[in-house]
Amino acid sequence: xxxxxxxxxxxxxRHLTPYQPGKPIEEVERELGISSSxxxxxxxxxxxxxxxxxxxxxxxxxxxxxxxDGGQYELKQALSNYLSVxxxxxxxxxxxxxxxxxxxxxxxxxxxxxxxxxFAFLTIELLIRASGATLKVARATQWGHNIDNMINAVDDKxxxxxxxxxxxxxxxxxxxADFEKLLNSIPSHIIIVVDEAYSEYIDKPDYPxxxxxxxxxxxxxxxxxxxxxxxxxxxxxxxxVSSLEIADILNRARxxxxxxxxxxxxxxxxxxxxxxxxxxxxxxxxxxxxxEEGLRQQGRDFxxxxxxxxxxxxxxxxxxxxQLLLExxxxxxxxxxNMPRHxxxxxxxxxxxxxxxxxxxxxxxxxxxxx
Ligand SMILES: *Cc1c(COP(=O)(O)O)cnc(C)c1O
Numbered sequence: 001x002x003x004x005x006x007x008x009x010x011x012x013x014r015h016l017t018p019y020q021p022g023k024p025i026e027e028v029e030r031e032l033g034i035s036s037s038x039x040x041x042x043x044x045x046x047x048x049x050x051x052x053x054x055x056x057x058x059x060x061x062x063x064x065x066x067x068x069d070g071g072q073y074e075l076k077q078a079l080s081n082y083l084s085v086x087x088x089x090x091x092x093x094x095x096x097x098x099x100x101x102x103x104x105x106x107x108x109x110x111x112x113x114x115x116x117x118x119f120a121f122l123t124i125e126l127l128i129r130a131s132g133a134t135l136k137v138a139r140a141t142q143w144g145h146n147i148d149n150m151i152n153a154v155d156d157k158x159x160x161x162x163x164x165x166x167x168x169x170x171x172x173x174x175x176x177a178d179f180e181k182l183l184n185s186i187p188s189h190i191i192i193v194v195d196e197a198y199s200e201y202i203d204k205p206d207y208p209x210x211x212x213x214x215x216x217x218x219x220x221x222x223x224x225x226x227x228x229x230x231x232x233x234x235x236x237x238x239x240x241v242s243s244l245e246i247a248d249i250l251n252r253a254r255x256x257x258x259x260x261x262x263x264x265x266x267x268x269x270x271x272x273x274x275x276x277x278x279x280x281x282x283x284x285x286x287x288x289x290x291x292e293e294g295l296r297q298q299g300r301d302f303x304x305x306x307x308x309x310x311x312x313x314x315x316x317x318x319x320x321x322x323q324l325l326l327e328x329x330x331x332x333x334x335x336x337x338n339m340p341r342h343x344x345x346x347x348x349x350x351x352x353x354x355x356x357x358x359x360x361x362x363x364x365x366x367x368x369x370x371x
Contacts (some may be wrong), residue, residue: 012132019123021336023330037328040346040356043168043198043309045231045261047283049266050276056269060262068261078268079239080153083211089241091250092259096197096238097123099250100162103221103240106253107191108133115153115161115298117145121168123194133159133365135327141313143303144172151185161186164195166202169334171305171342179208183217191246193221196263198307200229202280207306211241218243229280230270235263239337284308287347294357298364303342311344312360320363329360 006014022041029035076087083090093099104127108114113134116124128135134157138149145167154161163182166173174182183192183332210222217271221242237259240250270276291310295302301313314320317340321333324343332344345356 002291010132011242012130014130016126016237017336019126020336022332023325024356025330028325028330030326032325034326036328037325038348038352038355039330040238040348040352041308041330041332041344042233043228043264043346044233045229045280045308046287046347046352047276047280049231050270050273052273052276053230053266053269056265057262060265062087066261068257068264070256072259072264073262075263075267078271082271085211085214085241086244088244089214091240091245091247092255092264093238093240093254094234094258094260095227096195096223096240097127098236098254098258099223099238100124100193100195101127102250102253103160103191103193104128104131104133106249109159111157112159113155113157115150116151117164117167119143119167119170119339120145120162121164121197122336124162124195129134140170142172143170145174145288147178151182154190156187157185158190160191160193162193162195164197165208166198166305166307168197168307168309168338169301169311169337169342171307171309171311171333172303173202173204173207173306175204175206176208177206179210183213188217188219190260191219192217193219193223195223197223199224199226200283201308202306203281204306214241214243218245221246226267226270229277230264230267231276231280232263232270235256235266237263237267250363253259271310281295283349284347285303287350287353290350290353291345291347291357293351298357298361300360300364309344309346311339311342312344314339314343314360315365315367317341319344319367320360323363324356324359327363329356329359331356 080087108131110132114128115136118140138153147179223240226237302310317333334342
């Protein structure tokens with residue numbers, strides 16, 4: 001008898017649409033037969049990984065045959081010192097997506113619901129769908145999270161609410177007043193997860209300092225990553241900071257060796273090299289100004305962003321994305337987010353930003369001439 005192993009899979013998994021990551025440079029060049037392309041599609045650090053981290057990685061490789069420390073003592077100490085929180089409040093993961101997965105695994109059942117904003121980071125929606133829980137999407141306002149709509153989306157079955165701050169792909173953020181309103185408006189048994197993947201880039205005085213609320217809000221979980229400003233996206237390292245109780249549960253939910261020893265060493269070294277972080281943040285700041293100015297000159301609408309990426313209205317995102325590929329510039333189309341007019345572009349080096357702006361100009365002029 002012939003079985004259809006698609007039909008035999010769990011219902012919640014069978015109909016998932018896989019997350020579409022940024023297209024790798026090698027793939028684009030192979031398919032189009034071009035070279036020297038640039039990737040501005042995944043919000044990676046254009047300065048790369050710090051030298052200090054690379055040295056520590058090479059050293060750590062000598063012990064590649066030894067299992068990692070399951071408790072990640074050294075890494076948690078380093079994070080604890082850096083963040084001024086107890087090591088017991090920390091959960092580490094194979095990227096922060098792993099942490100988000102642990103939260104879903106530990107706190108969401110089939111009959112529960114989880115709240116997220118429209119246009120929010122799609123990985124979270126996928127995780128919720130995969131769990132079989134009900135997804136409650138709160139309408140956004142001008143592309144950003146609308147806190148009132150999020151509060152109103154909460155129902156009897158809601159166990160977790162996800163706030164992506166700043167949000168990817170829109171670059172919009174929730175300010176301190178709205179964040180406090182959220183904390184104080186939803187029932188205290190509901191877990192509030194704040195995804196702060198880009199927090200290191202931000203210098204807005206009204207961006208909430210979430211760590212200061214941990215003591216009074218045991219339902220708060222903050223997730224962060226080494227993939228963005230720390231330049232370790234390939235190695236996979238993220239962490240959560242929460243109350244002791246939630247950290248205890250997340251640490252039970254994880255697999256024993258979910259963080260490998262190479263990236264654990266890299267993480268410690270990365271925290272030591274704050275100079276590299278400062279340099280990356282400064283470069284991003286300049287690059288963002290350069291892109292905004294260039295886009296204004298070209299008369300392009302964009303969503304003001306506080307992250308290391310910017311989302312631009314180009315009329316027909318997918319078409320412009322394809323044309324940019326031919327120019328050797330990889331960006332991110334956003335139909336999967338129901339934003340078919342937009343593309344998302346990572347802030348690169350000065351030269352990369354220049355190249356993107358010139359390519360965009362050519363592509364848009366070309367489109368006009370074809371109409
Ligand atoms: C990039 C990103 C992450 C990071 O994921 P990792 O698994 O740590 O690489 C998490 N959340 C958002 C919103 C992101 O944009």
